[in-house]
Amino acid sequence: MSQVSSAQPVSTADIERCSCTHCGLGVPRGLIEPSRKEQFCCSACMTAYEAIQASGLAAYYDMRQRLEAETQPAKATGSRYQELDSEAFERVHVRKDEETGRSSCELYLEGVHCAACVWLVERTPQIVSGLRESRLDLGRSLVSLSWNPETTKLSEIARTIDSFGYRAHPPSRSSQRSARREADRKSLIRIGIAGALAGNAMLLAIALYAGMFEGMDAGIRLAFRLISAAIAVTSTVWPGRVFFVGAIAAIRTRTWHLDMPIALALGVGLVAGVINALRDSGEVYFDSITMLVFLLLVGRWFQQRGHRAASDSLELLFSLTPASVHVVGEDGDTTTQPVEAVSPGMTVEILAGESAPVDGVVVAGASSVDESVMTGESRPVRLAQGDRIAAGTVNISSPIRVLAEAVGDQTRLGAVMRDIERHARQQTPVIGQADRLAGVFVIAVLALALGTFAFWVRSGFEDAVGHATALLVVCCPCALALATPLVTAVAVGRAARDGVLIKGAGAFEKICTPGVVLMDKTGTLTKGTFRCVRWLGDESLKPVAAALERGSTHPIALAIAASASDECTAEKVDHRTGLGVVGEVSGERVAVGSLALMESLGVAVDPDLAAAAMTEAKAGNTPIFVAKGDAVRSVAVLGDELRSEAREVVQSLHVGGWRVGIVSGDRQEVVDTVAAELGIDSQLAQGSMSPEEKVARVESAADEAPVVMIGDGVNDAAALAKTSFGVALQGGAEASLAAAHAYIIGDDLRRLPEILVGAKRTVRAVKVCLGVSLGYNAIAATLAAGGLLTPLLAAILMPISSLTVLALALHSKTFSRVQ
Helix, strand or coil: CCCCCCCCCCCHHHHHHCECCCCCCECCHHHCCCCCCCCCCCHHHHHHHHHHHHCCCCHHHHHHHHHCCCCCCCCCCCCCCHHHHCHHHHHHHCEECCCCCCEEEEEEEECCCCHHHHHHHCCHHHCCCCEEEEEEECCCCEEEEEECCCCCCHHHHHHHHHHCCCEEECCCHHHHHHHHHHHHHHHHHHHHHHHHHHHHHHHHHHHHHHHHHHCCCHHHHHHHHHHHHHHHHHHHHCCCHHHHHHHHHHHHHCCCCCHHHHHHHHHHHHHHHHHHHHHCCCCCCHHHHHHHHHHHHHHHHHHHHHHCCCCCHHHHHHHHCCCEEEEECCCCCEEEEEHHHCCCCCEEEECCCCECCEEEEEEECCEEEECHHHHCCCCCEEECCCCEECCCCEECCCCEEEEEEEEHHHCHHHHHHHHHHHHHHHCCCCCCHHHHHHHHHHHHHHHHHHHHHHHHHHHCHHHHHHHHHHHHHHCCCHHHHHHHHHHHHHHHHHHHHCCEEECCHHHHHHHCCCCEEEECHHHHHEEEEEEEEEEEECHHHHHHHHHHHCCCCCHHHHHHHCCCCCCCCEEEEEEECCCEEEEEECCEEEEEECHHHHHHHCCECCHHHHHHHHHHHHCCCEEEEEEECCEEEEEEEEEEEECCCHHHHHHHHHHCCCEEEEECCCCHHHHHHHHHHHCCCHHHEECCCCHHHHHHHHHHHHCCCCEEEEECCHHHHHHHHHCCEEEEECCCCHHHHHHCCEEECCCCCCHHHHHHHHHHHHHHHHHHHHHHHHHHHHHHHHHHHCCCCCHHHHHHHHHHHHHHHHHHHHHCCCCCCCC
């Protein structure tokens, strides 16, 4: 649509076709001003146009026209953006460089959509004094800004960008989800349009092919050919333009990409077909071209879905820390505030059952906490005044007050999430043989086409063009482009039916050779919950102890309460923090807790029970003493029970040639006990490991062989992202599920060996499909170069390679259950 921009006021005849000077869209009749040269569809477009002209950046419109970029109305709001200058916003989103004195942050821009938008946004420093740098990541719609806070304010920068038609937001999960949804919507629209056009082109082709044998009126044949040409042109320049854009980008960046031979084949086929349609002689390729555009877009959709990162660090961080906190004021009272309002040096209160929002030091109170989110330690840890606590730690029993030392993404948990994001971006893309072949493919096909033309030109120019065109058309690498996404899509679907969700099929090629499998202990090799695994002494005290522990949320209390079904009634219950619980049952004093509680009550401990309890503690279990009256009569042994299938899985991995190790945050003696029970080499079983140490262990092992890791906690997440292939168990922490390449549905560890076998089969199937595709192209190119393949036969054979690859993908044995 042409823009009404300069020369003359709008005449009455032009009103019906008047378009916006800024965005090119139609202007509603009620907004047209006949006496004005420039016309606008909305006030935002008028503001943007005036701001761009006043800033001396009118070249934006020339650039947009040269790029033939898609037009969109302006998103300007006229907001003052004063909230961007607030102290709370600066604490959360603004970074300051002490050496240069500059401030920097990122903003999400609504409405950026083309290279001209990038040019315009990155010229903002020419307009705003004090703004040193403006860099736009078009794919994520994020602009990185760097400015001198003494010269200008962030609100002024945002107002300038807003005046250009781009609304600014702080980066958030919602904006990123919106951008992803919009990208998905556009991709699906392209696929739908390409499919509709391909269907119509095929119907016309069937009629034309039938007319070749039964006869057809010349006028009708010409009309059908021209309509087919219009459909093919529409398919190629609208949904199919992505391949030409990719090819041009590859040429500009001097890199080889599969879009280059695809664009070459589609372009040559389209031009040759249009010329032949206009001449009403020769063959046309419109049915093949439109169908290939459709199939290639479907393949690209599968590939993009596989490439997408499962999550970003901010989203993971928000899921693990509270959105609001209890801030302690100078008068000692607490107020509930958003977590963004907390800064180092402030004191926060963490109630029982809440997660710590900050890294800090306990300044008041004492409690038991669950640190498994960071350490993987299966047992609660006692914290008191002076002890440190990490963000994400769950307070179990009593309120505590913590002096904040680090908040947000500066916490230890935030560092883990950033590590996940960084490693996720470094992961290998979906099996990349096709793109690696693109350069050789393009050169070989062009050389063959030129050679074919040179050889046949002696027999006539038209014959030479026909044979060269047939070669280029038949050598379109459609099957080559479809091989990887089709095979992986089929494999992923079959894996899902077998109870495994695959997100990172691109890493399959890394684990075709056996290496090391590292396994977390808590929640992976074990069930991850406290259970009463044994009861030593008088078993009649089980319901008595259970009655005393009911009503508490402490993991130890829950395990003992679940150990007996017969209910008694407990009275005068007194929970003693860090020790246990005391009360009365049937009028007699009962105590359940640690040895320290028994000693404080002055009850006698049977030496045999004490020795047995010590033995259990050395084995990694937790002994809980039960006293009735003035003597200890029983010991409840609590532990994290091994999964029933763990030994079978370890043996299966050993048979497959994999070495198996343990990386756990739990104590070394506990890890040694588990390794001995499962037949794992003690040299490969390591305990007391922090998340950072797990990453280091993975990196060290990766220097020698492929590394597969399976875990379920946040403390495993960074290591999972760093491995050759990471697997998470369903029911684990969200961060581990997001960081892993795959996760197992149904909490069944036996799926792990099946994943490794399925990955190897999938890579083998991809290589078979690539080989078939290249073999087909080699045979077809030879026939075309030898003059044995007519353009009509080439157009018929062109889709056959794609259908062959599809058949091979559907019949490939990838994730069938391993017997």
